[in-house]
Amino acid sequence: MSLEDPRTIRKLWTVSLVVLALLVLADFWVMRDPHHHAHFGVDGTFGFYSWYGFGVCAVMVLVSKFVVGLILKRKDTFYDD
Amino acid sequence: MTDAVGLPPPGIILVLGGLLLPLLRGLGPAVALLLPLLTLGFIWGIPDDLTVTMPFMGQYDLTVLAFNPPTKVFATIFAVMAFAGALFAHPITGLDSERGRRWRVELPAAFVYAGSAICVTFAGDILSLFIFWELMAIGSTTVIWSAGTKAAGRAGYRYALVHFVGGVLLMAGILAKVFALQGAGVADPLALHHFFFGAAGFEGLSFGAGDAAAWLILLGILVNAAAPPLGSWLADAYPEASESGTVFLSAFTTKTAVYVLMLLFAGTQLLIYVGLLMAVYGIVYAILENDMRRILAYSIVNQVGFMVCGIGIGTAMALNGAAAHAFAHIVYKALLLMSAGSVLYMTGKRKCTDLGGLYHSMPITMTCGIIGALAISSFPLTSGFVTKSMINQAAADEHIALAWFTLTAASAGVFLHAGIKFPWFVFFQKDSGLRPPDPPWNMRAAMIFFAAVCILLGVPGLYGPLYAILPFPAAAGETLYAPYTVPHVINQLQLLLFSGLAFFALLPVLKRTLTITLDADWFYRRLFPGVWQHLLRPVVLAFREFFDYLFGNIPQMVKDTVYSPPQEARMFKEWGLGGAMVVITGFLFVYLVLGYIAA
Numbered sequence: 001m002s003l004e005d006p007r008t009i010r011k012l013w014t015v016s017l018v019v020l021a022l023l024v025l026a027d028f029w030v031m032r033d034p035h036h037h038a039h040f041g042v043d044g045t046f047g048f049y050s051w052y053g054f055g056v057c058a059v060m061v062l063v064s065k066f067v068v069g070l071i072l073k074r075k076d077t078f079y080d081d
Numbered sequence: 082m083t084d085a086v087g088l089p090p091p092g093i094i095l096v097l098g099g100l101l102l103p104l105l106r107g108l109g110p111a112v113a114l115l116l117p118l119l120t121l122g123f124i125w126g127i128p129d130d131l132t133v134t135m136p137f138m139g140q141y142d143l144t145v146l147a148f149n150p151p152t153k154v155f156a157t158i159f160a161v162m163a164f165a166g167a168l169f170a171h172p173i174t175g176l177d178s179e180r181g182r183r184w185r186v187e188l189p190a191a192f193v194y195a196g197s198a199i200c201v202t203f204a205g206d207i208l209s210l211f212i213f214w215e216l217m218a219i220g221s222t223t224v225i226w227s228a229g230t231k232a233a234g235r236a237g238y239r240y241a242l243v244h245f246v247g248g249v250l251l252m253a254g255i256l257a258k259v260f261a262l263q264g265a266g267v268a269d270p271l272a273l274h275h276f277f278f279g280a281a282g283f284e285g286l287s288f289g290a291g292d293a294a295a296w297l298i299l300l301g302i303l304v305n306a307a308a309p310p311l312g313s314w315l316a317d318a319y320p321e322a323s324e325s326g327t328v329f330l331s332a333f334t335t336k337t338a339v340y341v342l343m344l345l346f347a348g349t350q351l352l353i354y355v356g357l358l359m360a361v362y363g364i365v366y367a368i369l370e371n372d373m374r375r376i377l378a379y380s381i382v383n384q385v386g387f388m389v390c391g392i393g394i395g396t397a398m399a400l401n402g403a404a405a406h407a408f409a410h411i412v413y414k415a416l417l418l419m420s421a422g423s424v425l426y427m428t429g430k431r432k433c434t435d436l437g438g439l440y441h442s443m444p445i446t447m448t449c450g451i452i453g454a455l456a457i458s459s460f461p462l463t464s465g466f467v468t469k470s471m472i473n474q475a476a477a478d479e480h481i482a483l484a485w486f487t488l489t490a491a492s493a494g495v496f497l498h499a500g501i502k503f504p505w506f507v508f509f510q511k512d513s514g515l516r517p518p519d520p521p522w523n524m525r526a527a528m529i530f531f532a533a534v535c536i537l538l539g540v541p542g543l544y545g546p547l548y549a550i551l552p553f554p555a556a557a558g559e560t561l562y563a564p565y566t567v568p569h570v571i572n573q574l575q576l577l578l579f580s581g582l583a584f585f586a587l588l589p590v591l592k593r594t595l596t597i598t599l600d601a602d603w604f605y606r607r608l609f610p611g612v613w614q615h616l617l618r619p620v621v622l623a624f625r626e627f628f629d630y631l632f633g634n635i636p637q638m639v640k641d642t643v644y645s646p647p648q649e650a651r652m653f654k655e656w657g658l659g660g661a662m663v664v665i666t667g668f669l670f671v672y673l674v675l676g677y678i679a680a
Contacts, residue, residue, distance in 0.1 A: 016582070019578065036568045040482050053493040053575060053580045
């Protein structure tokens, strides 16, 4: 089994997606826990940490690449002379 | 309070011992491993209420040894770091090999640097704090230069200039405050408590917009904390040091700045926003970066951002979190840079585009790198989980929504830009065809040691000793903070693993390119020299005879010094009398202008 093998990669994706789905469902359990507090309202709702984690990362990647990168990216020989 | 005269602060062992190392010849490398342990023993051996003073200029006393609330946690980790760094840098190939010759310069410099950082944490007055703060700059610049490459020579030169400016800002602020205190008839104007500007924290003082001294001191410290736009020196200089030099550099400058900020500016609201800016800036720049050690350099800024934000929040929970996180951060960041340094040492390559697939042949380097990556991402059962969450908790407790949502986003972003990106592009990604073995035993041992610390600190029940030395320890019978609750563990896993999903879903966008991203160092690397070259120099040349008469050869020298940072040989020559005169003249000029404005 090699990590470069497409079948291995497909298996890894399947396992990962199952784990992610189970993690989202775990909120049913978490929301009944006595330590569960919402400090700002939305942070106590079902699935908050899952969509927030995915959403902010997607935004950060896209903004980095297509806004900051577009303006400030240069060839890595820029400072060589 | 116990007073002892003549006892030096613990960091002096490293400063003086380090300077003696090259004289010990073959015994040097072994002694280098003992000195940090001796220092650590000293730090823990002296009673917490001991102060040592020495007379200064007749009428003042310098307090060179005193325990401030965050002293113990910072001094301890600095000493541990010096040990692990010395182990990693051990000249395994002998003192006459290339690595050995570099060691003879780099390690003494690193020990002067680490020792003065420890001395800063023990300083009981502002002047001894400043002296060791500046000594750190000298030590760290030498660490960068000792890499011996042309790029390191230039980067070290820029690094020295930036820290020189930061030091001048700090000194100007200190002098302004000391003169004001003297004017008010204060008997001990150097005492540290006069400089506690924070609104909360250790003393109930605050400062306003018109208090120039506080602002200058804050700016001087923020240069060292690498807050943008004052912090581009970090990602510029650190990755140019040697594989072991960068490990040392990652630990002391920014974390000493965190220590001093905590002492002087705890509860200063502005720092919340500075910290949040640092956290986001670090992620954005790291996402775009291709050099593996520069990715990790940007992530230092990101992590120090969490600490600075915690200092801005200023509650006991937030300050404990910032101090604990500094402790954990030094270990996992050094571990990550050891892993990257091992790859660099074994392959000679530093760009993600040239690396990949190293899991085939470097299992220990990969495993330790991944443990560091999990710890920086604050995965449950690692050190980051029990430290960083205190800062988030403080933001939630104080209902600072902007801070909480940004820090939570940044926590997800850490996993993306450092936690996955570094191991993925170096050890997996594509098969680069490189099959280097793991590095020599000393580098493996240093990595395994720090990987173990990352995990042990995160194990429930084992983080107690760290919590016990924080600035605000829990009262007897009370719990300082309980990281392991079901919601905290599950929510953290959700946040991180969905961040991971975003990484792999957006992998085509994240593909590495042969690029850099412009930062504030562009101003002094391109804009200012360009203005000189294309605007001012032609004017000067046009009036050459007049200027020659007026200034002698000064413009040519400024041009040489500023425009083309010279090769090492020339560099030292230029800092002779002429260079010093230019600098002094510059200061006198600024002083005159300020004097006129004030009058």
